[in-house]
Amino acid sequence: MRGEFAALIRLTSQLADTAPDLRPGPGETWIGDDAAVVTPGPGRLLLAADTVVEGVHADLTLTGLDDLGWKAMAVNMSDIAAMGGVPAQALVAVSGPAQTDLELLYRGIAAAAACFGCPVVGGDLTNAPLLVVTVAVTGRVEGAPVLRSGARPGDGIWVSGPLGASAAGLRSYRRGGPATGTVDQAVRAAHARPSPALRAGLAAREAGAHAMIDVSDGLSADLGHLADASGVGFRLERVPVAEGATEADALGGGEDYALVFTAPDATAVRAAFAGLAAPELIGVCTEDPGERRLRGRPLPVTGWEHEWSEAPAGGPSAPGPGAAGM
Amino acid sequence: MRGEFAALIRLTSQLADTAPDLRPGPGETWIGDDAAVVTPGPGRLLLAADTVVEGVHADLTLTGLDDLGWKAMAVNMSDIAAMGGVPAQALVAVSGPAQTDLELLYRGIAAAAACFGCPVVGGDLTNAPLLVVTVAVTGRVEGAPVLRSGARPGDGIWVSGPLGASAAGLRSYRRGGPATGTVDQAVRAAHARPSPALRAGLAAREAGAHAMIDVSDGLSADLGHLADASGVGFRLERVPVAEGATEADALGGGEDYALVFTAPDATAVRAAFAGLAAPELIGVCTEDPGERRLRGRPLPVTGWEHEWSEAPAGGPSAPGPGAAGM
Numbered sequence: 001m002r003g004e005f006a007a008l009i010r011l012t013s014q015l016a017d018t019a020p021d022l023r024p025g026p027g028e029t030w031i032g033d034d035a036a037v038v039t040p041g042p043g044r045l046l047l048a049a050d051t052v053v054e055g056v057h058a059d060l061t062l063t064g065l066d067d068l069g070w071k072a073m074a075v076n077m078s079d080i081a082a083m084g085g086v087p088a089q090a091l092v093a094v095s096g097p098a099q100t101d102l103e104l105l106y107r108g109i110a111a112a113a114a115c116f117g118c119p120v121v122g123g124d125l126t127n128a129p130l131l132v133v134t135v136a137v138t139g140r141v142e143g144a145p146v147l148r149s150g151a152r153p154g155d156g157i158w159v160s161g162p163l164g165a166s167a168a169g170l171r172s173y174r175r176g177g178p179a180t181g182t183v184d185q186a187v188r189a190a191h192a193r194p195s196p197a198l199r200a201g202l203a204a205r206e207a208g209a210h211a212m213i214d215v216s217d218g219l220s221a222d223l224g225h226l227a228d229a230s231g232v233g234f235r236l237e238r239v240p241v242a243e244g245a246t247e248a249d250a251l252g253g254g255e256d257y258a259l260v261f262t263a264p265d266a267t268a269v270r271a272a273f274a275g276l277a278a279p280e281l282i283g284v285c286t287e288d289p290g291e292r293r294l295r296g297r298p299l300p301v302t303g304w305e306h307e308w309s310e311a312p313a314g315g316p317s318a319p320g321p322g323a324a325g326m
Numbered sequence: 327m328r329g330e331f332a333a334l335i336r337l338t339s340q341l342a343d344t345a346p347d348l349r350p351g352p353g354e355t356w357i358g359d360d361a362a363v364v365t366p367g368p369g370r371l372l373l374a375a376d377t378v379v380e381g382v383h384a385d386l387t388l389t390g391l392d393d394l395g396w397k398a399m400a401v402n403m404s405d406i407a408a409m410g411g412v413p414a415q416a417l418v419a420v421s422g423p424a425q426t427d428l429e430l431l432y433r434g435i436a437a438a439a440a441c442f443g444c445p446v447v448g449g450d451l452t453n454a455p456l457l458v459v460t461v462a463v464t465g466r467v468e469g470a471p472v473l474r475s476g477a478r479p480g481d482g483i484w485v486s487g488p489l490g491a492s493a494a495g496l497r498s499y500r501r502g503g504p505a506t507g508t509v510d511q512a513v514r515a516a517h518a519r520p521s522p523a524l525r526a527g528l529a530a531r532e533a534g535a536h537a538m539i540d541v542s543d544g545l546s547a548d549l550g551h552l553a554d555a556s557g558v559g560f561r562l563e564r565v566p567v568a569e570g571a572t573e574a575d576a577l578g579g580g581e582d583y584a585l586v587f588t589a590p591d592a593t594a595v596r597a598a599f600a601g602l603a604a605p606e607l608i609g610v611c612t613e614d615p616g617e618r619r620l621r622g623r624p625l626p627v628t629g630w631e632h633e634w635s636e637a638p639a640g641g642p643s644a645p646g647p648g649a650a651g652m
Contacts, residue, residue, distance in 0.1 A: 033473050035409050045464075046364075047415060079361045122375065128456065229359075
């Protein structure tokens with residue numbers, strides 16, 4: 001048994017130590033075989049995968065390898081949350097230089113697995129000149145999942161929490177030095193360890209939400225995707241901005257992993273969110289798919305999207321997370 | 327809608343055109359939402375993920391981007407085959423430079439999806455300085471999957487087909503120039519477009535195989551993993567070598583994606599493989615876990631494994647595919 005299998009055994013025991021409640025059930029086999037064997041459970045199965053690339057989605061001069069591991073898990077949990085589902089299992093595929101501190105990376109992965117109740121059941125470990133972590137996740141949803149495409153004119157538009165903290169946190173890290181106070185600490189934490197809105201996703205589904213998406217690219221871009229998929233327009237009256245952030249951060253910063261959803265019945269929404277942080281009603285869906293307004297003016301289109309495969313050969317790519325879920 | 331979403335729509339339609347029979351069932355939603363929604367079907371669920379890195383697992387100066395896409399799918403299909411399962415759905419996460427020819431990459435992915443009946447239901451597309459393709463796959467198995475750990479002393483050891491063709495093909499590509507004949511063509515094809523042994527995996531499970539693994543690192547390494555997991559030793563009498571390859575290729579070349587399995591009943595194996603290429607009986611499992619022999623002599627330990635996370639910081643990494651499934 002040589003290096004990588006020894007590393008795998010260490011990492012597997014690290015995962016088990018961090019989340020002792022997450023163990024294979026009867027008939028299940030997790031890490032250590034060609035594939036993991038799991039029992040899918042009732043309801044439909046959700047499947048998602050997202051990649052975090054060193055230097056693109058996480059600047060390791062600002063945040064840690066453990067934060068990168070957390071983030072790779074969290075962004076996938078957020079995809080399941082945005083369907084109104086519950087995460088079930090994760091596969092973690094790590095490519096990176098041989099000297100990568102895998103224990104530190106897996107400390108963040110294991111912490112996220114424990115926090116979100118989503119065990120790592122398998123994956124892959126390969127050599128690459130650059131650190132690339134892809135997590136694939138399964139989730140379960142009982143009843144109908146909440147798609148992006150179900151919004152109808154007249155639906156209220158809700159956000160599960162204030163936006164922009166991640167962008168403000170990145171700015172704070174780039175400024176350098178220690179955090180300047182509790183708000184600064186909070187926005188840094190929001191950037192380093194984003195928190196998927198799993199309970200809010202379930203509540204939105206229970207409230208009869210027609211459509212939902214997570215805010216990974218910024219409210220403008222992501223609400224735009226939802227409206228595109230649903231064939232509706234929207235008028236927003238307000239944007240909930242996190243303390244320490246700006247409205248521009250909220251509209252275009254991205255990586256907040258709050259949920260945006262549309263629902264016909266405000267009373268049902270408030271009832272379903274009893275005991276959770278109250279979501280905010282920010283606007284309404286309209287008939288005209290071309291209408292995209294904030295306080296009566298055209299919504300600025302911002303966000304981190306980049307020009308995939310249409311950039312000139314060898315040309316520079318735009319900054320930012322630059323990810324498109326399929 | 328900007329570059330990457332336009333690219334996604336093109337790629338999605340490319341997938342649909344290549345495999346028109348693979349379409350979402352009732353209640354399913356594939357590409358285009360935060361997560362794919364699928365119906366898991368009966369039996370246990372298999373989950374696996376494997377990564378192919380440009381320059382590490384695929385030399386793009388020798389084989390094409392479409393071959394890389396095929397390979398990323400095929401190695402995952404092989405993981406499902408090695409459990410005795412049937413692949414169900416794939417997620418494809420691509421990280422790469424903006425000028426990557428995604429259409430060519432997806433031509434290989436789509437061809438594999440069609441060939442193996444495994445639709446791509448979602449994934450991710452992100453910017454990175456280097457091309458890294460991770461595929462995660464679900465599979466189904468009715469009854470008990472065939473693990474690595476079930477081999478018992480006295481079991482016959484079988485290989486689903488001859489080995490070493492992929493290593494011989496890589497050598498042929500590196501030599502350069504056109505293929506020198508049909509054997510040379512065949513070994514190049516085995517390297518560029520490996521073929522997972524899905525039917526053999528099913529037949530082995532039906533035959534009552536006790537343990538199974540796919541040959542990704544070479545027979546020595548992979549049979550070693552099986553023996554380690556099962557706590558058995560083995561004596562091999564022969565190694566089936568592909569035409570154009572050497573015994574060293576078969577033992578240490580890897581990437582053949584044939585299956586090695588152990589089974590107590592040779593008659594049951596031959597019956598289950600009726601109509602398929604006949605598997606070859608190459609040896610027997612023994613009581614002593616320390617025994618690893620070929621024709622009476624100690625089996626050379628070779629294969630592409632590398633020193634993950636134990637290499638000195640900044641030190642060189644060993645050549646070869648360098649992957650460890652979890």
